[in-house]
Every structure is written in structure tokens, then in C-alpha cells.
Amino acid sequence: MIKYARLLLMALVVVLLAACSEDSGSSSSNETNNSSSGDAAQEIIVRVNDDPDFLDPHKATASISFQMILNIFEGLMAPNTDGSLREALGEKYEVSDDGLEYTFTIRQGVKFHDGSDLTVDDVKYTFDRLMGTNGGEKMKNNFDNVLSTEVVDENTFKFTLKEPNSNFLYALTALTSGIVPAANDGKHNENPIGTGPFAYEKYSPGTNLVLKKNDDYWRDGLPYLNKVTFNFQSDDQAAIMALLANEVDLTSVPWARIDEVTDEFNTTQQQNNSSLVVTFNEEKEPFNNVKVRQAIAMAINKDDIISSVFNGYAEKLGSNMSPAMGKYHDDSLVDVWQFDVEKAKSLLEEAGYPDGFSTKITVSSHNGIYGNIAQIVVENLKAIGIDVEIEVVEWGIWLERVYFGRDYEMTAIDLTGRPSAYEVLNDYVSTNDGENFFRFNNADFDKVMSEVLLETDQEKQVDYFKQAQSILTEEAAAVYIADYQVIWGSDKAVSGLKSYPFWYHDMSEVKMSN
Amino acid sequence: MLYLLRRFVLLIVTVIFVSFITFGVFQILPGDPVLTMLGTEADPAQIENLRSELGLDLPLYVQYFDWITGLFTGDLGNSIRFSMPVMDLMLDRLPVTLSLAAITLFIVCAVSLPLGMFAARRQNKLSDLTLSTATQIGMAIPSFWLGMMLIIYVAMNVDFFRISGYIPWSTSVTGAFSTLLLPAITIAIPQIAINFRYVRTAILEQIRLDYVRTIRSKGIVERIVMYKHVLKNALIPILTVFGLISAEVMAGTIIVEQVFSIPGVGQLLVTAINNRDFPLVQGIVMYITIAVVSINFIIDILYSIIDPRIRIR
Numbered sequence: 134m135i136k137y138a139r140l141l142l143m144a145l146v147v148v149l150l151a152a153c154s155e156d157s158g159s160s161s162s163n164e165t166n167n168s169s170s171g172d173a174a175q176e177i178i179v180r181v182n183d184d185p186d187f188l189d190p191h192k193a194t195a196s197i198s199f200q201m202i203l204n205i206f207e208g209l210m211a212p213n214t215d216g217s218l219r220e221a222l223g224e225k226y227e228v229s230d231d232g233l234e235y236t237f238t239i240r241q242g243v244k245f246h247d248g249s250d251l252t253v254d255d256v257k258y259t260f261d262r263l264m265g266t267n268g269g270e271k272m273k274n275n276f277d278n279v280l281s282t283e284v285v286d287e288n289t290f291k292f293t294l295k296e297p298n299s300n301f302l303y304a305l306t307a308l309t310s311g312i313v314p315a316a317n318d319g320k321h322n323e324n325p326i327g328t329g330p331f332a333y334e335k336y337s338p339g340t341n342l343v344l345k346k347n348d349d350y351w352r353d354g355l356p357y358l359n360k361v362t363f364n365f366q367s368d369d370q371a372a373i374m375a376l377l378a379n380e381v382d383l384t385s386v387p388w389a390r391i392d393e394v395t396d397e398f399n400t401t402q403q404q405n406n407s408s409l410v411v412t413f414n415e416e417k418e419p420f421n422n423v424k425v426r427q428a429i430a431m432a433i434n435k436d437d438i439i440s441s442v443f444n445g446y447a448e449k450l451g452s453n454m455s456p457a458m459g460k461y462h463d464d465s466l467v468d469v470w471q472f473d474v475e476k477a478k479s480l481l482e483e484a485g486y487p488d489g490f491s492t493k494i495t496v497s498s499h500n501g502i503y504g505n506i507a508q509i510v511v512e513n514l515k516a517i518g519i520d521v522e523i524e525v526v527e528w529g530i531w532l533e534r535v536y537f538g539r540d541y542e543m544t545a546i547d548l549t550g551r552p553s554a555y556e557v558l559n560d561y562v563s564t565n566d567g568e569n570f571f572r573f574n575n576a577d578f579d580k581v582m583s584e585v586l587l588e589t590d591q592e593k594q595v596d597y598f599k600q601a602q603s604i605l606t607e608e609a610a611a612v613y614i615a616d617y618q619v620i621w622g623s624d625k626a627v628s629g630l631k632s633y634p635f636w637y638h639d640m641s642e643v644k645m646s647n
Numbered sequence: 648m649l650y651l652l653r654r655f656v657l658l659i660v661t662v663i664f665v666s667f668i669t670f671g672v673f674q675i676l677p678g679d680p681v682l683t684m685l686g687t688e689a690d691p692a693q694i695e696n697l698r699s700e701l702g703l704d705l706p707l708y709v710q711y712f713d714w715i716t717g718l719f720t721g722d723l724g725n726s727i728r729f730s731m732p733v734m735d736l737m738l739d740r741l742p743v744t745l746s747l748a749a750i751t752l753f754i755v756c757a758v759s760l761p762l763g764m765f766a767a768r769r770q771n772k773l774s775d776l777t778l779s780t781a782t783q784i785g786m787a788i789p790s791f792w793l794g795m796m797l798i799i800y801v802a803m804n805v806d807f808f809r810i811s812g813y814i815p816w817s818t819s820v821t822g823a824f825s826t827l828l829l830p831a832i833t834i835a836i837p838q839i840a841i842n843f844r845y846v847r848t849a850i851l852e853q854i855r856l857d858y859v860r861t862i863r864s865k866g867i868v869e870r871i872v873m874y875k876h877v878l879k880n881a882l883i884p885i886l887t888v889f890g891l892i893s894a895e896v897m898a899g900t901i902i903v904e905q906v907f908s909i910p911g912v913g914q915l916l917v918t919a920i921n922n923r924d925f926p927l928v929q930g931i932v933m934y935i936t937i938a939v940v941s942i943n944f945i946i947d948i949l950y951s952i953i954d955p956r957i958r959i960r
Contacts (some may be wrong), residue, residue: 184918186684187730193694194685208912215866270696322730337920338729340812340910366811366908374798375908529678529923537682567691596796 173626173644173645176360179373180384184338184365188335189322190311191263191272196549199308200636203343205246206311207254208325209237211304212552213461216634218302222251222312222328232297232589239288244349246332247312257282257288275304282287292579298586299594308635330356330641339365344640357629376622381640382645383630384624388444389472394622402618403632404457406448406550407556411510412611413543416572420542424484426492428607430470431477432517433510435614442505447615452502452602453548454557455616461554463599466606479516489518494543496523497531506545506614515556536570547617550635554598558582561601561610571608577592650785656938665928665936670711673925680923701727710725710729714929723933724926728918731932736915741934743813744911746823747904751838755892760841760885763839763846763874778843785840794833794906802829811908813822830907834900838892845888849881884955890946897938 183586185337190206190645193199199645209223220226223237234526243251259269260282277317278601294301304310309328310467317326329353331344344361345353366372370501376384376394386394394400411433415623420426439447483490494510496503504525511521521543526534535541551557559565562582578601585597606613629642652944681697682689698704702713717724723733801809807825814822853859854877860873901913908914912931919927950957 186686186728192693192697194688194690196686196688271692273698274690324868329845337739338731339740339915348705368905368908371811371906372907374803378803378810380809380811449821516712527678527921527922529680529683532682532686533677533679535685567689568687590758 136619143275155288164608173647174359175358175400175645176362176381176645177358177364177383177496177627177640177645178364178381179640180364180366180375180381181369181638182365182500183383185342185543187322188222188323188333188336188342190307190313190327191259192322196636200638201344202311202325203329203637204331204344204640205325205329205333206307206363207303207329208307208310208312212308212633212635212637214631214633216457216461216552217554218306221306222256225307226302228589230599232299232587233294235292235294235301236285237292239290240351242289243328243351243365245328245643246326246347247317248349249316251283251312251313251314251328253288253290255314256312257284257320259310259312261290262313263310271310274401275309276594280487295591296586299589300553300555300586302517303556305550306552307550331361333359337503341365350641352641357392361583361640364559373622374641376624379624382624382627383390385620386620388446388617388620389409391444391446391620391622398622399625399627401621401623401630401632402446403617404448404455404634405459405547405617406455406634407547407616408455408550409447409506409545409547409617410453410455410572410611410615411545411614412542414570414572415543415574415610415627416539417502419484419486422484423608424476425486426612427470428477428480428517430521430609430612431473431480431520433614434472434512435515436472438506438509438529439615441493441509443615443617447617449615450613452606452613453561453611454549454598454602455634457616458557460595463602466602469606470609470612475515481517481519486518489520490519491522492542493522494545495531495535495541496525496545497528498525498532500619502547503545510543510545512636527554533545539570539572545614550616552633552635558598558601561605572608573605575604575608575610578604578608594624605611654940654944658937661913661940662718662933662936666715666718666930667711669929669932670925671712673923673928674707676923678923680925682921684728698804701725714869714926718809718933723930725794726919726924726927728924728927730923733926736927737934738910740910740912740915743814743909744904744913746816747827747831747900747909747911748893749835750827751834751896752893753888754831754835755838755842757778757891758835759842759846762839763843766843766847766852767850767854768873770876775847782840785836786959788837790833790900791902793836794830794903797829797833798906799923813909814910824906826909827960830900830903830909833903833906838896842885842892844887846881849884853877853881868949879953883950886946886949886953890942894939894942898935899943930937 160633181197183197185193185201187193187198189203190202195200198510209221211221222243223307224237224240225258226237228235239251239256240251244580245251260276261267262281263272263407264276265452266305278295278528280293280295284290311327313321314326317324320510330350332347334343334345334559336342342363346356346359350356364381372384372391373386375381377397386400391400399521402487413426415421435449435529439445441447449467451469454462456462494507496507498504507523511523514521533542548560560583561571561578562569563579581597581601581604584595586639588597590596626645627643628646629644631639631642681703683696685693714724725731726733726736729736745819764779766778769775798810802810808829809826813826816823859872859877862876901917904911904914905917912934915932916928920929
């Protein structure tokens with residue numbers, strides 16, 4: 134019996150020793166990362182926070198999904214890094230003078246990942262599927278304004294709209310309408326096929342999504358990488374360890390830990406293009422009173438939030454538009470409600486609440502920033518007599534109760550950015566029942582937002598969008614705190630990363646060097 | 648035979664009972680699987696489609712009945728979050744959790760048995776006191792902290808170890824060890840501490856008995872006294888504790904899997920609960936129930952092998 138026990142112990146020691154002495158050898162586990170000799174392997178491992186919700190580009194809604202699958206799918210149009218659009222699978226397009234007809238010439242010589250050619254029928258199939266005009270359920274509401282679609286000839290496709298809509302082209306990127314092959318009907322989620330620079334290889338839930346190079350990609354010479362692996366890792370701290378241990382090549386870095394990676398890794402800053410807001414249910418008392426909202430806007434110290442929650446990596450906002458949106462952003466609004474406790478107090482008194490009131494702020498626990506912000510808000514509002522209680526709930530409960538249920542008083546959240554300025558501001562339109570969880574209801578705002586759709590001149594559109602932003606600020610539709618920066622840490626061998634005003638790990642021009 | 652049949656009936660009853668409770672709890676819990684999955688960017692059209700596609704618009708009793716009939720035909724349904732069969736997801740994760748459990752249990756046995764006997768023989772001497780104190784600390788260490796420390800001080804310095812993910816045995820045996828060994832040690836250390844205490848106490852109880860003195864007086868070597876006689880008689884309580892530990896590690900170790908990002912059953916369960924993915928949670932709960940019942944069954948049989956006076960009835 135004792136021999137047996139000794140044997141066990143010996144075996145354990147041997148295993149441990151064998152395990153430890155293996156490190157100099159080229160164990161298969163490390164070959165993907167340690168590209169120290171010869172040509173760099175053109176493979177990259179990117180850490181993302183979570184699994185995609187769907188791989189089917191029409192079913193997917195989460196920005197985290199598009200961050201990955203935009204490498205697989207392309208639309209008729211494609212976004213540029215500055216938020217503007219360029220032609221993609223639509224080689225060129227014409228808009229009729231009345232703004233109702235969009236005629237696209239489909240790019241020739243494009244192949245799907247299964248080797249078949251892209252045809253105008255695939256384009257037709259894609260939009261039929263999205264609009265539910267071919268028997269299926271409607272998959273997106275973005276095309277409600279489309280009267281009809283038509284295959285004009287073998288490489289021409291035409292949309293006819295019910296009303297002019299200057300924002301229509303934005304619905305034609307892969308974020309909304311990635312072109313999928315008709316032959317793959319019913320299998321778009323299990324075996325996604327697109328025309329993008331990378332083809333789907335394997336998805337292991339909770340582990341990773343592996344993409345391989347599309348050798349037939351239509352943009353000459355691209356992509357450079359042979360393989361892209363998206364590793365799912367929800368814990369930021371563990372992700373940093375993985376970067377330091379060279380197990381991932383690219384990850385976001387928590388603000389507090391940036392100093393640890395700047396020596397050995399490249400860091401790039403990306404404006405998140407979200408609007409982090411502290412907001413209210415504007416149907417409920419006392420938040421239906423604009424003076425109360427303005428008082429709160431003046432009582433919250435945005436600088437404190439930026440320095441303590443984001444370690445300084447955030448830009449102060451004045452309205453619901455990030456500076457990342459370039460010319461659409463109105464930077465004159467930042468100082469409309471300057472931090473001023475006395476003024477806030479007197480405004481609250483004018484509003485009929487000289488002694489303040491009690492309320493509750495409901496925040497989600499899926500990201501620590503919301504709880505941290507809530508704590509500062511509580512302290513700030515205490516100074517003007519408003520007593521706030523913090524309620525932290527799970528993400529799923531937050532969505533159900535606050536975002537969709539509108540059963541809340543105050544909350545803090547970042548509103549995800551989009552390439553289209555219209556879609557960013559659209560959340561506050563009173564008839565947009567799905568997204569207007571503020572219950573903001575302002576006739577002037579609605580009017581501006583409906584007029585901009587009829588405006589075809591870009592400069593005039595910008596004016597409309599600025600007008601809309603200024604209404605939001607004046608009405609204090611929410612307290613616009615900041616847009617934070619995402620800091621990406623990457624291996625020094627990685628080059629060619631691009632940042633977009635929305636979540637997209639564009640791998641098409643990424644290269645690994647020695 | 649009758650015993651087996653009774654066990655089997657007990658298993659079925661347990662499964663139904665547990666599934667009923669899980670289902671009930673999920674109805675009370677706030678949070679909606681479809682909303683959680685689609686997030687703030689969801690289009691109302693998509694929410695509606697997905698809800699009816701998943702059958703979440705059906706009455707509760709229909710949903711439960713569908714699920715339970717599926718269970719008895721071997722179909723655990725489709726995961727809401729991952730839109731694929733629950734069975735496939737679990738079969739993906741099981742080898743990871745079972746490998747981790749096997750390595751952990753091996754370490755626990757190999758360390759705690761000899762250590763416990765050693766301490767018992769030197770009761771109240773310095774070495775015994777040192778070990779008892781050390782195990783007290785071992786039990787008190789939280790596993791997430793221990794895991795982080797192992798990552799920072801061992802994995803970051805020794806190239807062999809990987810700090811995240813899992814490499815299947817079929818790809819590389821050393822690769823599998825490089826991902827599983829540190830987590831196994833993390834889980835094992837508190838369990839060794841617990842098991843050590845039981846072994847020590849059980850041996851101490853035996854060592855005082857008359858038969859031990861009798862054997863010793865016959866001049867039998869101490870080693871044989873300890874391993875052949877004392878350990879064998881002390882094994883019943885040890886086995887009971889070992890059964891509990893096995894059930895615990897087989898069920899997936901949520902925290903350690905999270906720290907080392909190992910795609911095991913525990914991690915899947917957390918994801919499933921956060922996403923209110925009811926079919927997936929049910930599937931995993933079923934697996935855990937069956938694992939626990941089977942381990943108890945095996946332990947029962949082992950009792951009767953070790954001590955033939957115990958009969959399974």
C-alpha cells in the first residue's frame with residue numbers, strides 16, 4: 134500500500150517536472166504566439182469581451198457581434214474610418230432628383246466564400262429576407278420606407294422609396310444589410326457566408342471565433358492575415374494578463390492599467406463614439422419639469438467623473454454627439470450647463486422643490502463604470518438637496534425594467550455610437566418607441582429630425598443635426614457626461630489597425646511583422 | 648438488481664424535482680433572455696421574431712411540458728444565447744471539466760492521504776502542528792486569489808503554463824497540461840486541506856483501538872500496520888468526504904474556470920444564468936444532478952467493497 138502511495142507521488146512529481154522542463158521546446162500550444170523566428174506568422178488573436186449574439190448578419194444586433202462579423206460580410210456601401218461612406222459591393226450608385234430612387238451597379242467579379250459569384254439575385258434575396266417580402270418574417274424595420282426593389286438587369290439593382298430619406302445609404306452597410314448568398318438560405322447562422330476579407334472557419338461558444346483568409350477577395354492584395362481568432366474573455370484584468378503573457382495580440386486595456394503596458398506594447402486611443410449619460414424618466418414627476426432636469430445638469434460634476442471613473446481618458450460632452458462624429462459634433466454646447474451648485478439650487482427652488490426630493494438611480498452591474506458614476510451623482514445631488522438611492526441590477530434586468538420597461542426614475546448608461554448622425558439622435562424622437570427610453574417628447578426636436586431626412590445638401594444636414602443637439606441640451610433631455618476613450622493595447626508586431634466611430638475590428642489591412 | 652432499480656427510480660424523481668424547481672425559479676427571476684441577448688440596439692421586429700421562434704410566447708406549462716418530454720427522448724432543446732443544441736454545447740464543455748476534475752482529484756488523493764497519515768502518527772508533535780496550521784490556512788485561502796497569484800508568480804514566469812483557455816488532449820497532451828495543471832492545483836489546495844483533516848482524524852480514531860495494539864504486538868512492521876490495517880478501516884469516512892469533493896469538482900468550478908478562462912461547465916452555467924438561457928441552465932443542472940447521484944452510487948458500492956459487512960440493499 135505504501136509503495137502505491139509513493140508511486141502516486143512520484144508520478145505527480147514526474148508529471149510536474151516534465152511539464153516545467155517543456156518550456157524551451159516548441160510545444161504546439163505556443164507556436165501561434167511566439168513568432169520569433171523567420172517570417173512572422175500572419176495570424177492574430179484578438180480578445181473581445183463576449184460571444185456574438187448571432188453570426189447571421191441580419192439577426193445580429195449587438196455591437197460586439199459586428200465588431201467581428203464585419204470582417205465576413207459586406208454591404209452595398211461600406212463605412213470609412215471618419216464615419217462617411219464609400220461604395221463596396223455596389224460599385225456605383227445614382228440617386229434620382231426627387232430622392233426616391235437609388236440605382237446600384239453591382240460590382241462584378243466578387244466571389245462569396247463558398248466560391249460562387251455574387252449576382253444581383255443574391256442582392257435581391259438579401260433585401261427580400263430583411264424586409265420579409267419573400268414569405269419570411271420581417272427582420273429589420275430600417276426598410277419600412279422602401280416601396281419596392283427591382284432587378285433592372287443582371288448587374289443593376291434599384292430601390293424605390295416611399296419618401297425621400299437622406300439617411301437611406303446608411304442602411305446599406307453590412308451593419309444593417311450584409312449581402313448574403315441566396316444558396317445559403319436557412320444556414321446563415323450555422324455556416325455564415327459573405328464576401329468579406331475573411332471567411333468563417335469555426336465558432337466555439339464561450340471560447341473563440343476563428344476566421345480564415347478569403348483568397349479571392351476583390352480588393353487586390355488584401356487581406357494580409359491568414360487567420361484571425363477572436364478569443365472571448367469577459368474579464369478585463371485577465372485579458373491584460375493574457376496580453377502580457379503574449380496569449381493575445383490585441384485587447385482593450387482598462388484605464389487604470391495603461392501604464393503597465395505602454396513599454397512593451399503599442400497603445401492606440403479610440404474615441405468610443407458613445408454618449409455616456411445620466412438620464413431620467415421624463416414622464417415621471419419631478420423629471421417632467423425641465424427646470425429640475427436643468428438643475429441636475431448643473432449639479433453633476435462631469436470633471437470629477439472623468440478623472441475618477443475614466444482616469445482622464447474621456448472627453449466632456451454637452452449633447453448627445455461624440456467629438457468622434459467630426460463635423461456633426463457641436464462643441465459649443467459643452468459649457469451650456471456649467472457645474473454650479475448655487476444656480477442649480479435656485480433653479481430647483483423655481484421648479485417648486487426648495488427642499489429637494491428623493492429618487493432612485495438604477496444602474497446595470499455588467500460594467501463597473503455605471504455604479505461608480507452613480508456614486509458621484511449621489512454625492513453631487515445631495516449638495517442641492519436631492520436624496521438619491523442607488524439600485525444596482527443585472528444587465529438583463531436593467532434592459533427589461535429600465536430600457537424596455539421604462540419603469541425607472543434615473544439611470545446612467547452609455548448610448549452606443551453609430552456611423553449615422555441621424556441614428557444617433559433618432560433615440561429622442563417621440564415616436565421612436567423602441568429606443569426613446571427617456572420618454573423625451575419635444576415637438577421642435579421631432580420637426581427638425583423629420584426635416585433633415587428630406588434635406589439632400591450635406592452642409593444643411595449638419596445644421597439640422599446641430600439644431601437637434603442644441604434642443605437636447607437646452608431641454609436637458611439627459612445629462613451628457615462624456616465620451617470615453619477605449620485604449621487598445623497591441624503587440625508591437627501588429628500594424629494596420631484602423632479605428633472607426635463604432636465597434637469594428639477591421640482586420641483587412643492588418644499585418645504582422647517581426 | 649432491486650437496488651439498481653431503486654437507484655434509477657430515485658434518479659428520475661430527483662431529475663424531475665430539480666428541473667421543476669429550476670423552471671420555477673426562472674419564472675420568478677426578473678430578466679428576459681431575448682432582451683438580454685439583443686441589448687439596446689434591438690429592433691422591435693427582431694425581438695418579436697426571436698420570441699416566437701424560441702417559443703417563449705407560449706404558456707408556461709406548455710414550455711415546461713415540451714422541455715420535459717424532450718428530456719425523455721434525449722433532446723435537451725436549443726440554447727437561446729447560442730442558437731445551437733444544448734447537448735452540443737455540453738459535449739463541448741464536458742471533456743474540459745472532466746479532465747480538470749480528474750487531475751484535481753488525483754492531486755488531492757496523492758497529497759492528502761500520505762500527509763494525513765504522517766500527521767496522525769506524529770500527533771501533537773511539531774510536524775503535525777505545522778501541517779494542521781498550514782491546512783487551516785489552505786482552507787481559508789479564497790480560490791480566486793490563489794488562482795491570480797499562481798498566474799502572476801508561476802504562469803507569467805514559466806513559459807510552459809498558459810494563463811487562459813484550454814488546449815484539447817487530442818491537439819497536444821502537454822498543451823492540455825499547460826492549461827489545466829495550475830487551475831487543478833488552485834482547486835486542489837483547499838480540498839487537500841479539508842481531506843487532510845478527515846484523513847488525520849479518521850486515522851487517529853483507528854490508531855487508538857485494541858486491534859492496532861494487537862497487530863503491533865505481533866511484531867508487524869509499522870508500514871503494514873498503517874497502510875494495510877489502519878488505513879483500510881479508516882477509509883469509510885474518508886471516502887464519504889472524497890465523494891463530496893468529487894461531486895463538487897465534477898459540477899464545474901465556477902470561480903476557477905473564470906479566473907483561468909477555461910471553457911468548462913461552470914463557466915457555461917454562469918453565462919447561461921446571466922443570459923437567462925433557460926434550456927441551457929436546465930441542461931447543465933441535469934448534468935450536475937446526474938453526476939452527483941452517480942457519484943453517490945459509486946461511493947455506496949465502494950463502501951461495500953471496502954467493508955463487506957456493509958451490504959447494498
